[in-house]
Amino acid sequence: MNPGNSKSVLMLASVSSTVGETVTCRVDTLGYDFLSINLNLTSTAASSNKPTVLKVSHGATTTAASATDITALVGGTATSSTVGYVIPTANTNTTVPSVIKFNVDLRGKYRYLFLTTSVATTQTLTAWAELSRGEQAGTATLQGLMGLIAG
Numbered sequence: 001m002n003p004g005n006s007k008s009v010l011m012l013a014s015v016s017s018t019v020g021e022t023v024t025c026r027v028d029t030l031g032y033d034f035l036s037i038n039l040n041l042t043s044t045a046a047s048s049n050k051p052t053v054l055k056v057s058h059g060a061t062t063t064a065a066s067a068t069d070i071t072a073l074v075g076g077t078a079t080s081s082t083v084g085y086v087i088p089t090a091n092t093n094t095t096v097p098s099v100i101k102f103n104v105d106l107r108g109k110y111r112y113l114f115l116t117t118s119v120a121t122t123q124t125l126t127a128w129a130e131l132s133r134g135e136q137a138g139t140a141t142l143q144g145l146m147g148l149i150a151g
Contacts (some may be wrong), residue, residue, distance in 0.1 A: 005133060011037065012127035017119050022053065024064045024116040025127055029106050033133035037102040037115055040126045043094045050090040051075070053118035056102050058110040067114050073102055090120075 011025040029035055037056065054075035059067030069082075076083030091098035104113065115127055 007032070007131040009129045009131065010127075011115060011129050012039075012125055014124055014126045016122065016124050017117070018122050019120060020052075020118060022116060022118045023125060024114055026062065026064065026112050026114045027129045027131070028111060029109070029113055029131060030111050032131040033106050034131070035102075035104040035106055035113060036130045036132075037104070037113070038128050038130075039100045039102075039115060039117065041090070041098045041100070041119070042124045043092055043096075043098055044090045044121050044123060045092065046121075047089045047092055049119075049121040049123075050087050051117045051119050053116060054087050054100070055116050056104065057114045057116065059112050059114070060110045062112055064114040064116065067110075067112070070104070070109070073104065 009027050011027055012023065015023060017023050027035065027037070039054075041051070055069055056073035057064065057067035057069045070084075071082065072084035074082065074084050075087035076085075078086060088100060102115070106113075117125065119125070
């Protein structure tokens with residue numbers, strides 16, 4: 001992989017979410033073939049305080065309401081025909097990062113991807129994405145960077 005053909009995107013900047021609140025963020029994937037989304041959740045007092053909703057969907061517009069779930073990336077309590085994975089147990093150790101990573105092959109997907117979560121307890125959420133396998137070699141401007149340093 002040519003690292004010059006990648007782009008980092010901050011999807012969600014340290015947002016405090018309360019019990020039952022749904023938080024959705026999006027990333028524009030135009031011109032890229034692969035995406036990794038990283039979701040960091042602050043630790044909780046109990047391992048049962050894992051998200052109640054945790055999924056990735058895709059759509060042709062910037063509106064999440066019209067997006068379609070990507071079944072393999074829809075979390076639940078048990079896998080089924082509508083749930084692709086079991087949501088991991090919440091991290092109660094404050095010294096260990098609580099990051100969940102979604103790897104997405106963008107070929108055949110719509111332009112916009114949405115990460116949606118709803119937490120079981122108040123937590124701070126941060127999400128960032130790394131788009132890769134870009135159609136063009138990445139300049140600082142194409143990558144949305146203030147500067148690009150290589151060595």
